Amino acid sequence: MGRGAHLRGMGALVNPLRSLILAAAGNDVIRRVVATAPVSRDVVRRFVAGETTADAIEVTRRLVDAGLSVTLDYLGEDTTDAGLAEQTVQAYVELLDELSAAGLAVRAEVSVKLTAVGQLLDEGLARENAARICAAADRAGTTVTLDMEDHTTTDSTLRVLADLRGTWPWVGAVLQSYLHRTEEDCGRLAGAGSRVRLCKGAYAEPAEVAFQDRQDVDLSYVRCTNALLAGDGYPMFATHDPRLVPIVDARADYHGRKPGSFEFQMLYGIRPDEQLRLSALGHTVRVYVPYGVQWYGYLMRRLAERPANTAFFLRALTSRK
Numbered sequence: 200m201g202r203g204a205h206l207r208g209m210g211a212l213v214n215p216l217r218s219l220i221l222a223a224a225g226n227d228v229i230r231r232v233v234a235t236a237p238v239s240r241d242v243v244r245r246f247v248a249g250e251t252t253a254d255a256i257e258v259t260r261r262l263v264d265a266g267l268s269v270t271l272d273y274l275g276e277d278t279t280d281a282g283l284a285e286q287t288v289q290a291y292v293e294l295l296d297e298l299s300a301a302g303l304a305v306r307a308e309v310s311v312k313l314t315a316v317g318q319l320l321d322e323g324l325a326r327e328n329a330a331r332i333c334a335a336a337d338r339a340g341t342t343v344t345l346d347m348e349d350h351t352t353t354d355s356t357l358r359v360l361a362d363l364r365g366t367w368p369w370v371g372a373v374l375q376s377y378l379h380r381t382e383e384d385c386g387r388l389a390g391a392g393s394r395v396r397l398c399k400g401a402y403a404e405p406a407e408v409a410f411q412d413r414q415d416v417d418l419s420y421v422r423c424t425n426a427l428l429a430g431d432g433y434p435m436f437a438t439h440d441p442r443l444v445p446i447v448d449a450r451a452d453y454h455g456r457k458p459g460s461f462e463f464q465m466l467y468g469i470r471p472d473e474q475l476r477l478s479a480l481g482h483t484v485r486v487y488v489p490y491g492v493q494w495y496g497y498l499m500r501r502l503a504e505r506p507a508n509t510a511f512f513l514r515a516l517t518s519r520k
């Protein structure tokens with residue numbers, strides 16, 4: 200969820216405010232107002248754990264206490280500055296040390312965007328930086344998943360994944376059902392022990408590489424679900440879609456998968472009741488928890504996704520409390 204990451208054009212029909220919010224995301228004046236308004240804090244905190252490692256640990260503890268698992272994302276992407284990439288690595292290493300010290304590493308892993316650790320500068324630098332995060336995760340006793348970004352980075356990200364898996368076979372991949380190539384990628388990555396997150400995909404992608412119609416993206420999601428469940432890997436189904444969740448559940452049943460041999464994933468603050476419901480049924484449910492000072496773009500994308508979120512945001516901004 201990053202570069203060019205407004206959800207696809209068809210979404211604008213569903214939510215006319217989406218383009219307005221996304222335009223606001225690029226506006227520095229609005230950014231300053233939102234970032235400094237005292238009321239923003241509550242709105243931000245609905246979707247973002249906070250700015251510091253301590254905030255991330257606190258939210259993780261609360262979610263774990265509620266029976267959920269967690270993957271933490273230190274916000275930032277598209278770095279073209281090696282110094283910033285280094286800061287990101289250090290933030291992850293500090294976080295992993297703290298998760299371990301707090302006894303939370305068993306239930307909490309991290310999600311890393313390769314563009315935040317130097318992929319746009321040099322694939323080798325991103326690989327080395329990601330390897331340092333993997334080494335810290337290994338020490339902490341947890342895992343790392345490489346987020347998938349826009350399609351120009353897919354091959355590079357899968358190459359880095361393959362390299363890292365040579366040392367740490369538990370490194371997780373992300374595949375996006377909106378890409379034409381993904382069903383085949385699912386087949387390739389469905390081997391024993393392979394952790395694969397399946398999501399619809401969050402970037403604006405051209406018709407040459409991606410399905411443009413919501414229905415086609417959903418149908419592809421179901422085909423990819425089958426491909427992953429038919430294999431011996433560990434699929435992680437990342438979706439809030441109330442139609443897809445029961446389909447995934449039914450397909451898992453069909454493939455003889457027991458809870459624990461796959462998991463559901465949702466974003467922090469989105470359908471929290473559904474997260475608890477699935478968990479109460481015995482499923483592993485992992486919540487994707489973003490934190491860090493660069494929360495603004497992420498927040499704007501979450502608000503743009505849904506009219507109800509937009510209304511919540513506008514109400515909060517205009518309320519006196």
Ligand SMILES: Cc1cc2nc3c(=O)[nH]c(=O)nc-3n(C[C@H](O)[C@H](O)[C@H](O)COP(=O)(O)OP(=O)(O)OC[C@H]3O[C@@H](n4cnc5c(N)ncnc54)[C@H](O)[C@@H]3O)c2cc1C
Nearest residue numbers: 346347373398399400401437438439440464465466487504
């Ligand atoms: C854990 C996790 C990790 C992800 N990692 C990546 C990644 O690495 N790369 C990438 O490209 N994308 C990633 N995504 C984003 C993903 O690709 C989608 O953009 C996002 O999840 C929305 O798709 P959806 O499957 O929820 O369905 P959508 O088609 O967006 O929504 C379907 C339905 O879900 C519900 N819903 C969706 N969004 C909301 C909301 N904001 N509030 C309330 N209800 C909502 C509504 O009922 C909606 O009608 C990730 C998503 C999750 C959950």
